[in-house]
Amino acid sequence: MAWGKRLRVAVVGAGAIADSHRTAFQAHGDDVDLVAVADVDEARAVAFCSATEHAKPYRDLGTLLAEQEPDLVSICTPPGLHVEQTKLALASGAWVWCEKPPCRSLAEYDDLTSAERDGGPYVSFVYQQRSGSAAAHFRELLGKGELGRPLVAHCQTTWYRDHAYYAVPWRGRWATEGGGPAMGHGIHQMDLLLHLLAGDGDEWAEVQAMTARLVHDVETEDVSTALVRFGSGALATVVNSVLSPDEVSRIRIDCERATVELTHLYGHVAENWRYTLAPQAGPVETAPEDDVGSSHAAALAPVIEAFRAGQRPPCGGADGRRVLEFVAALYKAAATGRAVRRGEIGPGDPFYAGMAG
Incomplete structure (x- = not known):
C-alpha cells in the first residue's frame, strides 16, 4: 500500500x-x-x-x-x-x-x-520468524479455541557453526554478544513459541535449564536445554545448539484437538506447518487465506x-521484552540449578545486569 x-x-x-x-x-x-x-x-x-x-x-x-x-x-x-x-x-x-x-x-x-x-x-x-500468514493463522486458531488448550510444546533450534564462525572477535563473548546460542540463534524460535502461546493468553511462568560448552573455545555456552511451565500448566522443552550438522528449526505444540508442527531452517511458508487433528476434532481450516512467508519484508x-x-509497533516494549526475560531466566536457572519464575529478575539481581550473572 x-x-x-x-x-x-x-x-x-x-x-x-x-x-x-x-x-x-x-x-x-x-x-x-x-x-x-x-x-x-x-x-x-x-x-x-x-x-x-x-x-x-x-x-x-x-x-x-x-x-x-x-x-x-x-x-x-x-x-x-x-x-x-x-x-x-x-x-x-x-x-x-x-x-x-x-x-x-x-x-x-x-x-x-x-x-x-x-x-x-x-x-x-x-x-x-513470528511474521507471515501461517503463524498469524495458527495464533488466531488458538485465540478462538478451535484447537483446544495447548498442553505440551517443543522448541528446537539445532544449528551448526564451525570454529571460523567464532573467529569473529565479538562472537562467543558475554561482553560483546551477550550470550551464546540462546541469545544469538534460538531467540527467534523461542520468541515465536512465546508469541504463539500468548495468543491464547498464556505466558511462561517458570523455567529450569542447563547450559554447556562442549566444542567451541568461547566464554558463552554452545548448547542449552530448558524445561518450561506456562501459567496454564502447559509444559515445554527448549533446545538451542550450534553443534548440530543436521540443522533444523522446529516448533511442535500438542493441543487438546490437534498437534501442530512447524519445521524449517531460517524461514517458513504455509507448507512448513503440519496439522494433525485428533479423532474427536471438528473441521478446522488449517491453511491461511494467503501464503505470506516469514521474512524481514x-x-x-x-x-x-x-x-x-x-502507535507502538509489535516486537517492542513489553512485547519485545518477553523473550529477553525468558533468556535471562534460562541463564539464571542454569547457573543456580533452580527454577526461575517470570518477573523475579529485576534491578539488584545480577542476571538483570548481564546474562552471565
Missing part, C-alpha cells in the same frame, strides 16, 4: 544481515526510500550503497542522522552497540528497527526503551503501519 510521502530510512552496519534489511526496504519501495548507510568500514558502506537506488555512505551514525534526518533507522551492528546507537537515533527523532538480540541484558533493554516518547519515536526488534510491514499511525 502506498501512503504518499515515502519514509526516509537508513541502515547502520553494512554486514551480512544488512542485506536482508535492504531487501525488505526494496520490497516496500512505494513506502520507503533507503537514503543512507553508516559503517566504520568505508568500503563495505560503499559496496552496500552500490546495490541501492541512491543511498549515500557514511562512516559515522551521528553525521548520517544530522545530514539525512531519516524517519527510520535499521540497526544491523553487533549487540554491544545496540543501546548507544538506538538511543542516538531516537534522540534525533528517528524510529528504530533493531536486529536481534535487542541488547545484552534486561537492564540495557529498560534503559534503551526509556528513551522512547509517547506517540514515537519507538524501537521495534526484528523477530521475523513481512516483519517490516507492521512497523511502517505503526509509524504512519503514531
Whole structure:
C-alpha cells in the first residue's frame, strides 16, 4: 500500500544481515526510500550503497542522522552497540528497527526503551520468524479455541557453526554478544513459541535449564536445554545448539484437538506447518487465506503501519521484552540449578545486569 510521502530510512552496519534489511526496504519501495548507510568500514558502506537506488555512505551514525534526518533507522551492528546507537537515533527523532538480540541484558533493554516518547519515536526488534500468514493463522486458531488448550510444546533450534564462525572477535563473548546460542540463534524460535502461546493468553511462568560448552573455545555456552511451565500448566522443552550438522528449526505444540508442527531452517511458508487433528476434532481450516512467508519484508510491514499511525509497533516494549526475560531466566536457572519464575529478575539481581550473572 502506498501512503504518499515515502519514509526516509537508513541502515547502520553494512554486514551480512544488512542485506536482508535492504531487501525488505526494496520490497516496500512505494513506502520507503533507503537514503543512507553508516559503517566504520568505508568500503563495505560503499559496496552496500552500490546495490541501492541512491543511498549515500557514511562512516559515522551521528553525521548520517544530522545530514539525512531519516524517519527510520535499521540497526544491523553487533549487540554491544545496540543501546548507544538506538538511543542516538531516537534522540534525533528517528524510529528504530533493531536486529536481534535487542541488547545484552534486561537492564540495557529498560534503559534503551526509556528513551522512547509517547506517540514515537519507538524501537521495534526484528523477530521475523513470528511474521507471515501461517503463524498469524495458527495464533488466531488458538485465540478462538478451535484447537483446544495447548498442553505440551517443543522448541528446537539445532544449528551448526564451525570454529571460523567464532573467529569473529565479538562472537562467543558475554561482553560483546551477550550470550551464546540462546541469545544469538534460538531467540527467534523461542520468541515465536512465546508469541504463539500468548495468543491464547498464556505466558511462561517458570523455567529450569542447563547450559554447556562442549566444542567451541568461547566464554558463552554452545548448547542449552530448558524445561518450561506456562501459567496454564502447559509444559515445554527448549533446545538451542550450534553443534548440530543436521540443522533444523522446529516448533511442535500438542493441543487438546490437534498437534501442530512447524519445521524449517531460517524461514517458513504455509507448507512448513503440519496439522494433525485428533479423532474427536471438528473441521478446522488449517491453511491461511494467503501464503505470506516469514521474512524481514513481512516483519517490516507492521512497523511502517505503526509509524504512519503514531502507535507502538509489535516486537517492542513489553512485547519485545518477553523473550529477553525468558533468556535471562534460562541463564539464571542454569547457573543456580533452580527454577526461575517470570518477573523475579529485576534491578539488584545480577542476571538483570548481564546474562552471565
